[in-house]
Amino acid sequence: xxxxxLQSLLDPVWMRGFLLSALGGGKFDNNLFVDLLANEPGGxxxxxxxTVSVFWMLEGYLSVTNDRELLYDMPINGESVSELLxxxxxxxxxxxxxSTSPEHKWLADYGGTADNFLECIPTYVHTPAxxxxxxxxxxxxxxxxxxxxxxxxxxxxxxxLSDHVAGSIKxxxxxxxxxxxxxxxxxPNCSLATPALS
Numbered sequence: 001x002x003x004x005x006l007q008s009l010l011d012p013v014w015m016r017g018f019l020l021s022a023l024g025g026g027k028f029d030n031n032l033f034v035d036l037l038a039n040e041p042g043g044x045x046x047x048x049x050x051t052v053s054v055f056w057m058l059e060g061y062l063s064v065t066n067d068r069e070l071l072y073d074m075p076i077n078g079e080s081v082s083e084l085l086x087x088x089x090x091x092x093x094x095x096x097x098x099s100t101s102p103e104h105k106w107l108a109d110y111g112g113t114a115d116n117f118l119e120c121i122p123t124y125v126h127t128p129a130x131x132x133x134x135x136x137x138x139x140x141x142x143x144x145x146x147x148x149x150x151x152x153x154x155x156x157x158x159x160x161l162s163d164h165v166a167g168s169i170k171x172x173x174x175x176x177x178x179x180x181x182x183x184x185x186x187x188p189n190c191s192l193a194t195p196a197l198s
Contacts, residue, residue, distance in 0.1 A: 001053070004060030012065050019061060023076045023084070028054055048110045048117050052134040055088045059141060085145065089138035089158070099127065100188045106168040107132055107186060123193050129173045129183035136162045
């Protein structure tokens, strides 16, 4: 994110400490925020963009600092940050996000509770293109990391996954229109909800 990049440029020591505290205490898959003072999950309902936000923070910090010690040598809850990045990038493959329709198997379904999406219109739930596109970005970002580490087969696997998701976004969520088109979201009953029709 812009904030993570800017904060990393201004005060990389603080940003590193913030990341370690947030990641050490956070359970981002079922909480809205982290209590940094207590170093534990803060509560609230789950936010659909949590995984993406955590990835952006790490990506912004690492792109500025190239902090290889944080990336490889400072385990957080038993895994390296490099491993954590891949777990975040592949989080959408968890069975709880699986689409109920086989034809939409490359799209993660984040549920139908509008509160979990905050800034979206109430009907733009389940498989919003914004989240699917971020899954593509995270997969490709970690693929580049694996290539730099010379893990070529791992990189190829991640790129293949990202290509499937990107193709599904184009073929299943994009709605062409006279003024250029827009993206919709697929519901469990396979209907396509769009901002224009919702």
